[in-house]
Amino acid sequence: MKNFISGRFFQIALRLIVGGLFLYASLGKLFNQEAFARAIYNYKFLPDAFINILAIVLPYVEFFSAVFLIFGIFRKGSSFLIGVMLIVFIIALSRAYALGLDISCGCFSLETVSEKSDILSRIIQDILLLAGCALIYFNPGRKKDFSENNITKENQ
Amino acid sequence: MKKTIKEVIIILVISIVAGFTANALSPKGIGLVGDYSERFAIDSASSKTGDKPAQKQRTKEGFIKPVNITVEDAKKFYDEGMLFIDGRDAAEYSQGHIKGAINIPYKEFMALTPEQKAERMKDIPKDRKIVSYCGGGDCEISIDNAYEFARIGYEDVGIYLGGLLEWKAKGYPTN
Numbered sequence: 505m506k507n508f509i510s511g512r513f514f515q516i517a518l519r520l521i522v523g524g525l526f527l528y529a530s531l532g533k534l535f536n537q538e539a540f541a542r543a544i545y546n547y548k549f550l551p552d553a554f555i556n557i558l559a560i561v562l563p564y565v566e567f568f569s570a571v572f573l574i575f576g577i578f579r580k581g582s583s584f585l586i587g588v589m590l591i592v593f594i595i596a597l598s599r600a601y602a603l604g605l606d607i608s609c610g611c612f613s614l615e616t617v618s619e620k621s622d623i624l625s626r627i628i629q630d631i632l633l634l635a636g637c638a639l640i641y642f643n644p645g646r647k648k649d650f651s652e653n654n655i656t657k658e659n660q
Numbered sequence: 661m662k663k664t665i666k667e668v669i670i671i672l673v674i675s676i677v678a679g680f681t682a683n684a685l686s687p688k689g690i691g692l693v694g695d696y697s698e699r700f701a702i703d704s705a706s707s708k709t710g711d712k713p714a715q716k717q718r719t720k721e722g723f724i725k726p727v728n729i730t731v732e733d734a735k736k737f738y739d740e741g742m743l744f745i746d747g748r749d750a751a752e753y754s755q756g757h758i759k760g761a762i763n764i765p766y767k768e769f770m771a772l773t774p775e776q777k778a779e780r781m782k783d784i785p786k787d788r789k790i791v792s793y794c795g796g797g798d799c800e801i802s803i804d805n806a807y808e809f810a811r812i813g814y815e816d817v818g819i820y821l822g823g824l825l826e827w828k829a830k831g832y833p834t835n
Contacts, residue, residue: 538688545696546800552696559690560683564675572671581667 510643519573522636526570526586533563548603549596565589573640580641587637594630597623716815726792726806726817734791734820735832742789742818747805758793758824759833766794766801769808777812789816796823 508514533540541559544550550558565585572582601623683689717725729737738744744761746753753763764780772780784790792806806819820827828834 534682535686536688537683537686537690541690541694545694553693555696556690556692556694560692561676561679564679564682565672568671568675568678578667578671580664581671584664585668585671 509639515640515643516576518636518640519576519579522583522586522633522640523570523572523574525633526566527574530563530566530570534567547596547600549599562589583637583641587634587641590630590634590637594627594634597627597630601627719810721811723810723813724815724817726803726810726819729791729818729820731820731822731826731830733818734793734822734827735830737789737791737818738832740789742791743784744791744793744820745805745809746824747792747794747801748799752795756824756828756834758827759835761793764805766805766808769805774812777808781809781812781814784814786813787815789818790814791818791820793820793823793827796821796825796827799823 537556537559540563541556544555544559545552566589569582569585569589572578573586719725738758744758746757746761746763747766747769748757748763749765749767750763753761753765757763769777769780790806790809792802792809794800794802794805802819802821802823806817810817824834
């Protein structure tokens with residue numbers, strides 16, 4: 505199992521899925537700051553003062569993390585950042601779900617999250633992505649690096 | 661972990677630079693701090709004078725800005741025969757709404773082109789006073805819908821933020 509998880513193809517497939525989804529999700533937001541700020545506002549999750557800054561920066565964090573993850577550059581950093589974003593998304597979505605933010609009146613202008621069932625399936629999707637992210641970050645196969653480092657240190 | 665932190669910082673720096681650059685260049689770019697408080701502020705002009713329409717303000721886009729109204733104003737306008745528009749889904753509308761209100765579900769309305777929107781509301785004269793409302797509480801489509809109406813040329817649009825929830829609590833007429 506460990507060999508399978510750290511296997512080259514499995515890791516590449518994981519990176520393509522997680523990175524690909526994040527890349528896809530970021531594209532629509534890169535040049536539509538206004539709509540994205542409104543979407544964040546509707547979550548009622550953040551103080552108003554932080555909404556615009558997040559709307560300006562977050563799509564680019566998603567974009568670059570995704571691109572780096574796909575190409576295997578800064579693998580640790582990009583999978584870590586995507587993991588953190590997923591945890592925040594899961595909390596924000598769960599909160600919106602629990603508060604029933606959209607149920608009474610369809611408050612979300614974001615078309616992608618408009619039904620209660622949509623929010624639930626997004627939470628599940630994000631949890632699966634987070635699991636994928638963890639497998640990339642904690643890739644057991646890459647522990648070799650550490651042991652190699654240790655050996656070289658010992659030799660010195 | 662050190663490696664992770666270093667990489668995270670690099671990615672964040674690149675993203676921040678790219679994000680702010682794109683925002684400066686994008687036609688849909690925004691200011692660093694948005695003013696969201698205004699969305700829920702009751703317009704004093706309308707709530708103080710009551711019988712006089714609030715001073716008409718134009719938005720940057722050029723249309724006349726809808727005004728937020730209190731429950732007292734809403735009731736007053738209701739008694740005067742102002743048109744109430746419920747922005748919730750048809751199913752929610754059919755379960756109960758302010759008496760005499762018509763239903764224009766925001767979700768469907770927002771997806772229309774400006775021409776289709778005008779067509780949908782062709783029976784309502786542009787100078788007719790309108791009050792937009794929804795469920796109340798966390799409900800925001802009353803605001804979104806009101807701006808859609810104003811955008812296609814309605815000049816006297818009120819937003820009743822208290823919505824059906826407050827209306828019912830006051831014991832005002834519903835059906």
